[in-house]
Each structure stands twice: as C-alpha cells, then as structure tokens.
Amino acid sequence: MKISAIQLDLAFDDPLQNEKKIKNEIEKTMEKYHPDTIVLPEMWNVSFFPDNIQTNADKDGKRTKAFLSHLSEKYRVNIVGGTVATVYEEKYYNTSYQFDREGNLIHTYHKVHLFSPSEEHNKFTAGNQLGIFELDGVKVGIATCYDLRFVEWIRLLALSEIEILFIPAAWPNPRVSHWETLLKARAIENQLFVVGVNSVGTTDKLTFCGHSLIVDPAGEVLASSNDNETILNATLDLEKRKTIKEQINVFEDRRPELYNRYSV
Numbered sequence: 001m002k003i004s005a006i007q008l009d010l011a012f013d014d015p016l017q018n019e020k021k022i023k024n025e026i027e028k029t030m031e032k033y034h035p036d037t038i039v040l041p042e043m044w045n046v047s048f049f050p051d052n053i054q055t056n057a058d059k060d061g062k063r064t065k066a067f068l069s070h071l072s073e074k075y076r077v078n079i080v081g082g083t084v085a086t087v088y089e090e091k092y093y094n095t096s097y098q099f100d101r102e103g104n105l106i107h108t109y110h111k112v113h114l115f116s117p118s119e120e121h122n123k124f125t126a127g128n129q130l131g132i133f134e135l136d137g138v139k140v141g142i143a144t145c146y147d148l149r150f151v152e153w154i155r156l157l158a159l160s161e162i163e164i165l166f167i168p169a170a171w172p173n174p175r176v177s178h179w180e181t182l183l184k185a186r187a188i189e190n191q192l193f194v195v196g197v198n199s200v201g202t203t204d205k206l207t208f209c210g211h212s213l214i215v216d217p218a219g220e221v222l223a224s225s226n227d228n229e230t231i232l233n234a235t236l237d238l239e240k241r242k243t244i245k246e247q248i249n250v251f252e253d254r255r256p257e258l259y260n261r262y263s264v
C-alpha cells in the first residue's frame with residue numbers, strides 16, 4: 001500500500017482557508033505520487049484548538065464529510081481524514097472520518113484520550129470506541145495524538161490484528177522526542193506499521209513540532225520529516241510484518257493470564 005502523509009501548517013480557526021489548502025495539497029499529492037491512501041493531521045479545520053470552538057466546529061461533520069467524500073471519489077483514493085472539530089447534539093468532539101476510493105464514509109472515530117494539559121477535556125467529549133476499519137481489504141486502526149501515549153489502548157488495536165496504525169496529531173514542542181520515540185515504540189512492541197502525521201506552525205498557545213514519521217513493524221523509519229510543510233511517502237510491504245512476526249512472535253509468547261491476575 002502506497003501512503004502519502006500530508007504535514008501542514010494550518011490556519012488558526014479558519015476552516016475555509018484550511019479546506020482550500022487541503023484540496024490543493026491532495027491534488028498535488030495525486031499528481032506527483034499517486035498513493036493508495038492519503039493521511040491528514042489532527043484538527044485540520046480549525047487547528048488545535050481555538051477557545052471559542054463553538055464558532056467553527058462542524059455540525060454533525062456534514063461539511064467535512066461532503067468535502068472529503070468528493071475528493072476521495074474524484075481521485076479514487078482512500079482518505080484517512082485526520083481529525084476535525086465537530087458538534088453533535090451540542091457536544092464537541094475531535095473526530096476522524098475515513099473514506100474509501102468510491103467516496104464512501106467507511107468509519108468514524110472520536111478521540112478517546114483528551115489532552116488535559118490543553119484543557120481539551122473541558123471543551124470536548126471523549127469517544128469510547130476503538131478505531132478499526134479496512135482499506136483495500138487491509139485491516140487498519142486509528143488513534144488520535146494523545147491516544148498514542150496510552151499503551152493499553154493501542155495494544156487493543158494490535159490484538160484486533162490491524163496491520164497499519166494511523167496517528168493524526170497536533171503534537172507541539174518541546175516534546176518532539178516523545179512523539180518520535182512513542183511512534184517507534186508502538187510500531188516495535190505491536191509489530192505494526194505506524195503512520196504518524198503531525199502539524200507544523202503555531203497557534204496563540206502552541207508550536208507544533210512536525211517530524212511526521214512512517215515506521216515499519218521493526219521500528220525502521222520508512223519516511224521522516226522536519227518542521228516544514230511536506231508530503232511524506234512510503235510503500236508499506238505488508239509481507240514484511242509476517243516475516244518479523246516469524247522471527248520474534250511476541251503475540252504467541254504473551255502471558256495474558258498473568259496480566260489479568262495483576263491488573264489493578
């Protein structure tokens with residue numbers, strides 16, 4: 001599967017400008033790289049995140065769904081649509097929508113672990129469903145930014161036998177080393193491909209660190225970036241995951257009966 005991950009400097013609280021930019025970037029990506037799947041960063045409609053989220057949160061995700069559905073159908077490409085601020089029945093969510101090559105919405109994920117240092121938990125409602133879906137017949141998973149720190153949550157995805165984990169993010173400085181280390185660790189410990197797509201640029205409070213990464217199940221970096229806008233590309237050889245599991249099969253060697261005994 002050929003992946004293109006688009007690392008962007010998003011306009012703060014300006015969904016129209018961000019839509020325009022994403023449309024251009026997707027056009028450019030399709031012309032230059034012809035990927036199977038395009039991946040976007042977290043909260044791309046407003047950036048992470050305006051205090052007055054009420055103003056521009058997407059009602060029922062209607063606008064975002066129409067926008068991404070049109071692009072995925074037009075370019076016959078799967079889109080892992082990063083996340084956007086949404087509002088459903090007066091509750092705000094950090095929501096990710098996924099589309100297949102026919103423009104069908106195939107999956108929706110609401111961020112589960114809200115980033116309390118930025119007061120995200122006071123503005124948004126947390127989701128409570130695992131993010132699992134299929135792209136071109138491949139089982140894949142999604143988690144959003146801060147979710148990456150929750151090893152138990154990502155393990156549940158891995159135990160569901162996903163092959164690729166997508167992590168859209170708005171991960172700021174000064175924690176670039178956490179971001180890179182955790183992406184690699186989640187790839188190695190779960191023997192998965194991990195596609196981490198961050199933002200760059202600044203808001204009134206944060207500077208996003210970029211350094212998006214595509215990592216293979218052995219923790220080898222297939223594509224990396226700095227803190228500029230860029231498109232990362234990698235072809236994921238899904239057979240490699242099988243070979244790695246044959247060499248060190250941590251899933252065969254797990255002792256879940258002990259983990260359950262000591263669980264608190």
Ligand SMILES: NC(=O)CCC(=O)C(=O)O
Nearest residue numbers: 115145146170171172175
């Ligand atoms: N957008 C986020 O969830 C930020 C997470 C973060 O900065 C961290 O975990 O560190």
